[in-house]
Structure formats: C-alpha cells, structure tokens
Amino acid sequence: MITLTVMLAAIMTMLDSTIANVALPHMAGSMSASADQINWVLTSYIIAAAIMTPVTGWFAGRIGVKRMFLIAIIGFTAASALCGAAQNLEQIVFFRILQGMFGAGMMPLSQAVMLDTYPLRERGQAMAIWGMGVTVGPILGPMIGGWLTDDFSWRWVFYINLPIGALCLAGVAAFLPPNNPTHRRPLDWFGFLLLAVALASFQLMLDRGQQNDWFASGETTAEGVIAASALWMFVIHTVTQRASFLPVALLRDRNFVTATLVNFSLGLLVFPVMAILPPMLETLMGYPVFTTGLVTAPRGLGSIVSMFMVGRIINRVDPRVLIIIGLGVFAVSFRAMSHFSLDMDSSLVATTGFVQGLGTGMVFTPVTVLAFGTLTPDLRPDATGFFALLRSVGNSAGISLMQTAYTRLGQTVHSRLAAGLSPENPIARAPDLAAPLSLTTQDGMMALNEEATRQASMVAYVDLYHALFLVALAIMPLILFLRPIGMASTGPPPSVEH
Numbered sequence: 001m002i003t004l005t006v007m008l009a010a011i012m013t014m015l016d017s018t019i020a021n022v023a024l025p026h027m028a029g030s031m032s033a034s035a036d037q038i039n040w041v042l043t044s045y046i047i048a049a050a051i052m053t054p055v056t057g058w059f060a061g062r063i064g065v066k067r068m069f070l071i072a073i074i075g076f077t078a079a080s081a082l083c084g085a086a087q088n089l090e091q092i093v094f095f096r097i098l099q100g101m102f103g104a105g106m107m108p109l110s111q112a113v114m115l116d117t118y119p120l121r122e123r124g125q126a127m128a129i130w131g132m133g134v135t136v137g138p139i140l141g142p143m144i145g146g147w148l149t150d151d152f153s154w155r156w157v158f159y160i161n162l163p164i165g166a167l168c169l170a171g172v173a174a175f176l177p178p179n180n181p182t183h184r185r186p187l188d189w190f191g192f193l194l195l196a197v198a199l200a201s202f203q204l205m206l207d208r209g210q211q212n213d214w215f216a217s218g219e220t221t222a223e224g225v226i227a228a229s230a231l232w233m234f235v236i237h238t239v240t241q242r243a244s245f246l247p248v249a250l251l252r253d254r255n256f257v258t259a260t261l262v263n264f265s266l267g268l269l270v271f272p273v274m275a276i277l278p279p280m281l282e283t284l285m286g287y288p289v290f291t292t293g294l295v296t297a298p299r300g301l302g303s304i305v306s307m308f309m310v311g312r313i314i315n316r317v318d319p320r321v322l323i324i325i326g327l328g329v330f331a332v333s334f335r336a337m338s339h340f341s342l343d344m345d346s347s348l349v350a351t352t353g354f355v356q357g358l359g360t361g362m363v364f365t366p367v368t369v370l371a372f373g374t375l376t377p378d379l380r381p382d383a384t385g386f387f388a389l390l391r392s393v394g395n396s397a398g399i400s401l402m403q404t405a406y407t408r409l410g411q412t413v414h415s416r417l418a419a420g421l422s423p424e425n426p427i428a429r430a431p432d433l434a435a436p437l438s439l440t441t442q443d444g445m446m447a448l449n450e451e452a453t454r455q456a457s458m459v460a461y462v463d464l465y466h467a468l469f470l471v472a473l474a475i476m477p478l479i480l481f482l483r484p485i486g487m488a489s490t491g492p493p494p495s496v497e498h
Contacts, residue, residue, distance in 0.1 A: 002117055003129060005171030006110035009073060010134045012164045013106045015144070016045075016080075016099070026154040033089045043207045044093045046396065048100030050199040053389040054245070056105035057382030058187055060112065065381065066176045069109050073172060075102030077165030084158035107134075108384035113176065115372050115380055121315060123373070128311030128365045131303070146293065191237050191245030198230035202393070206400040210407065247382050250375075256383060258481040259371030260390050262323075265475045266363060267394020269330065269468060272402040273337075273356070274299075280461050281349065284342060284454060291346075298350045302357020310365045319366035323479050326362025327472050329355060334469035338462050342454065370482050402464055409460035410453075417452045 027033070027041060060068040079099035086092035110130070118126040148156040205223035212220045238244040238251075250256055277296060281287040287295070310322060333355040340348070368387075375383050 001171065001175040002113065003126065005168060005175055006113045007130055007134070008164065008171065009069070009106045009168045010110040010130070012161060012168065013076070013103050014134055016103065016161065026149050027092070030154065031089045031092070040089070040093050041096055043203070045096045045100040045103075046207070046392075047200050047203045048097045049104040050203055050389065050392060050396075051196045052101045052104035053108065053392065054195060054382075054385045055187075055192060056108050057380075057385040058245070059105070060109060060381040061378070064178065065109060065112060065116070066172065066178050068105060069113070069172050069176065070169065072102050072105045072109060073165055073169045076106065077161055077169070079103075080158045080161035080165065084155040105385075108381070108388040111368070111388070112380050112384045115384070116377060120373065123369055125311035125314065127368050128307040128314070128361065131307045131361065131365050131368075146288075186243065188237075188241065188243060188245035191234060191241065194230050194234040194237060195245065198227050198234060199389075199393075201227035201230065203396060206396050209400060210404055214404070246386065247379060249379060250383055250386065253374055255374050255482055256371050256387075258478065259367050260387055262367050262475065262478050262482070263371070263387060264390040264394040265471075265478065266367070267391045268398035268401070269471050269475065270356075270360065271395040272398035273465075273468065275399045276402050276406060276461065276464065277349075277353075280340075280457075284457055284461075285346075287346075295346045295349045296353055299353035299357040299360075302354040303360040304357075306358040306361025307365055308361075310361050314366060314369065318484055319370050320479050320482055320484065322362050322366045323482075324476055326359040326366075327476050327479075329359035329362060331469050331472040333359065334465050334472060337465035338469060340458065340462055340465065342458050370484075405467070406457075406460050406464055409463050410456050413459045414452055414456035417456055418449075 056068070076099060079095050079102055082095040083092055083099060086095055111127075114126050114130050115123065144160070145157050148154075148160065201223045205220055205227060208223075209215075209217075209220045215221050215224065234245075238246050238248065274296075278292050281292045281295065306326075314322065333352045336348070336352045336355070371387060372380060372383060
C-alpha cells in the first residue's frame with residue numbers, strides 16, 4: 001500500500017507536468033491572453049518547482065518525511081483547485097507558482113520513501129515498480145488533457161487532481177509510518193538564495209531565449225550572466241561553508257555524483273523527444289491530439305515491460321551492463337527515427353516508441369539504484385532532491401536546445417529548397433511540378449512555399465533524431481565511472497568542519 005500510494009503521488013505530479021500543455025490555447029482564449037502571456041502558465045510552474053526541489057530534503061529532514069509529504073499533497077491539491085477556478089491570467093500564474101512549490105517535493109519524497117521502505121537487496125525491484133508508474137504520467141498527460149479540454153473544459157485538467165490528491169492524502173496518512181526528523185541543522189539561507197537565483201535565471205533564459213533570439217537579446221544575456229554568476233558563487237559557498245545548503249558528503253560519494261551526471265545527460269537525451277514528437281505528428285502528419293497520444297502510448301508500454309524485467313534481474317546482473325544495453329537500445333531507436341518521412345505509416349512511430357520505452361527501463365532503474373546504494377539514510381532526503389533537480393534541469397535544457405535547433409535547421413533547409421525553385425530549374429516546371437504547385441501563379445507559389453516548409457520541417461526533425469543517436473553513444477563512457485554497489489566507496493567519513 002505504501003508503494004501504491006507514493007506511486008500515485010508521483011504519477012499525479014508527472015501528469016501535471018504535461019497535461020496542461022494541450023489546454024494552453026483554450027486558456028488563452030478564455031483569459032484574452034496572447035501566446036507569449038499564456039506561456040507563463042507553464043514557466044511559472046517550472047521555475048517554482050525548480051527552486052523548491054532542492055530544499056525539499058532540508059524540510060523532510062527537519063520535520064520528517066511523512067509530515068512533509070502530507071503538507072505537499074494538501075498544498076498541491078488545493079493549488080490545483082485554485083488553478084481550475086482562476087478567473088484571469090494573474091490569478092492562474094500565481095496559483096501555478098503555488099502548485100509548483102508544493103508539487104516540487106512529491107517526486108523526491110516518493111523516491112526517498114521507496115528507498116527507506118525496502119532493503120538494499122529488494123531496492124532494484126521496488127524502484128522498477130515505482131518507475132513503471134512514473135513513466136505513465138508524462139505519456140498519458142497529453143491524451144487526458146486533450147480529452148478533458150475537448151469534451152469538458154480546460155479547467156478540468158486541474159480539477160482532475162482533486163480525487164487523486166484525496167486518495168494520496170488518505171494513503172500517506174494511513175500507511176506511511178511516522179518517522180523522526182533526521183537533523184536539526186539550520187537552513188543555509190544564503191546558499192539557498194544563490195541556488196534559487198541561478199535556477200530561476202537559467203529557466204527564464206531557456207523559456208524565453210527562443211523568442212528573444214537568444215543572446216542577441218539583452219534580456220537573455222542578462223539572465224545567462226546572472227545564472228552563471230549565482231551558480232559560481234553557490235559552488236564557492238558550498239565548498240567553503242561549514243554547514244552548506246548542499247551537504248558536502250554527497251559530493252564525496254563517487255557513485256552519487258557520477259549517477260547524477262548520467263541522470264542529467266539522460267534528461268538531455270530522452271525527454272526532449274517527448275516534447276518534439278507530438279508537434280511533428282500533429283502539424284506535419286495531421287494527427288488529432290488523441291491519435292497522437294495513442295501512437296505515442298507504446299513508449300509507456302515498453303517502459304513497463306523493461307522495468308518489470310529489470311526488477312527481476314537487477315540483483316543478478318551488473319547494473320552498469322544494463323545501463324549500457326539501455327543506451328544502445330536508445331541509439332537503435334533514434335537511428336530508426338532518423339529515417340522518418342512524411343509518407344510513413346503510424347506503425348513506425350509506435351514501434352520506435354516501444355523500443356525507446358525498453359531502453360528507459362534498462363537505464364533509469366539501475367542508475368537510481370547505483371546513485372543511492374552507498375548513501376546513508378540521513379543523506380537520502382537531500383540526495384533525492386538534488387537528483388530530481390538535475391534531471392529536471394536536463395529536461396528543460398534539452399527541450400530548449402531541441403526547439404532552437406529545430407527552428408534553425410528548418411530555416412536553413414527551407415532556404416536551400418527555395419534556392420532551387422526557380423524557372424531556370426527544369427524540374428521546377430510542369431510536368432515535374434504538378435498543380436496546385438506552380439511558379440507562375442500567386443496561389444501556386446503559396447502552395448509551393450507551404451510544401452517546402454513541410455519538407456524542411458521533416459528534414460529538421462530527422463536531423464535532430466540523428467543527433468540524439470550520437471548523444472546516446474557519447475553518454476556511454478560515463479558509465480565506466482560508476483561502480484557496482486559492492487565495490488563502491490563513499491570515501492572517508494565527513495570531518496567535523498564539514
């Protein structure tokens with residue numbers, strides 16, 4: 001029951017990270033907001049969650065995991081109800097900030113509960129079961145959001161959290177055993193503020209960089225400088241402060257540091273696909289939102305299958321071998337996606353998604369087990385918070401990089417295609433160029449430009465998938481720095497001054 005309860009809480013949080021995306025146009029119309037303004041519904045949530053994720057461990061250690069979990073569920077559910085009832089843009093942005101603040105801790109807290117509940121020999125199987133549930137959220141989000149928005153109202157993408165939150169609250173209250181606080185150390189406010197400024201500035205740079213033409217804009221340049229400066233000051237403060245916000249003992253654990261870097265890299269690799277694939281299917285292939293959800297759902301099925309298998313064998317196989325095999329499966333899938341075309345069948349999308357799902361289970365569960373297998377219980381709340389934070393930052397950075405690369409690749413390819421469309425080119429005339437495409441009429445030239453845009457967009461997507469294939473291969477050497485749990489060393493015990 002503990003497993004089901006914390007899985008449900010994690011699913012609710014992950015579901016909310018994608019369910020609102022498809023409802024944005026409806027929200028914009030309801031609140032008379034522009035496309036730029038309504039994006040703050042997403043940006044405000046992401047920034048608030050990013051700032052509060054690392055501080056979750058401190059609060060959990062201070063007041064206890066169960067009490068912190070209850071506060072997070074109550075706050076998240078109440079904020080969801082307020083988001084659904086919002087009457088203007090200012091209200092929904094404010095309520096989304098509250099939702100992000102309370103929801104930030106639910107993922108690391110659920111992970112910490114699973115790690116504390118199961119002994120080391122059962123932890124791999126437990127994390128595989130937990131991962132099955134977590135994987136379902138982002139995949140079902142667009143489907144459920146599209147259905148609720150089309151058949152009911154955009155407000156129901158938030159109201160749906162109320163019954164789920166009530167079940168989570170009852171489950172945590174009834175089944176999660178009370179635990180004593182693990183520390184009474186004061187909060188390092190200066191370190192927290194430095195990290196908060198760095199995260200907020202970095203997220204703003206990512207979210208607004210594309211529309212501001214990145215560093216050609218003074219705003220984006222300022223955000224980048226502030227983020228870099230605050231992060232550098234945070235690093236210096238952490239290694240010199242006696243009781244820093246980030247426990248120095250975490251940085252001494254080789255497996256945790258390496259696994260966190262791998263986790264960040266996987267954020268750059270895996271989750272951007274879930275952001276760029278649905279727009280490709282809807283704009284270039286003409287799929288409705290619900291159909292897009294159906295053809296991308298096999299990714300979740302593949303994840304469930306592989307996590308079930310990994311949970312059964314992880315205690316008998318070197319986790320590093322599973323990770324490398326998983327990265328190889330990712331590479332195979334991305335290589336196949338680099339052969340997408342405008343006349344392909346939906347079965348290719350479903351097949352490559354299923355294969356990618358298989359890789360997800362083979363990678364994420366072993367990485368999690370190796371990351372936390374050598375940490376003492378008192379460090380786990382802080383560790384799960386920073387582990388989740390780095391994954392979230394990797395996701396955001398990867399999505400922004402993919403969207404920027406897609407836009408620029410599309411423009412470049414379109415220019416090359418347009419350069420060949422001239423009356424001097426024999427294949428740009430009839431009969432090779434059939435109606436309605438034509439260089440002699442206004443309507444024909446508009447149709448020709450639209451077709452060139454479609455072709456350029458598909459070429460850009462194909463190039464991105466090929467780049468992800470190369471990234472999957474490049475991550476593999478990082479795995480060599482991980483050690484099996486039996487060999488891993490946490491280093492010398494922390495000294496008094498740290």
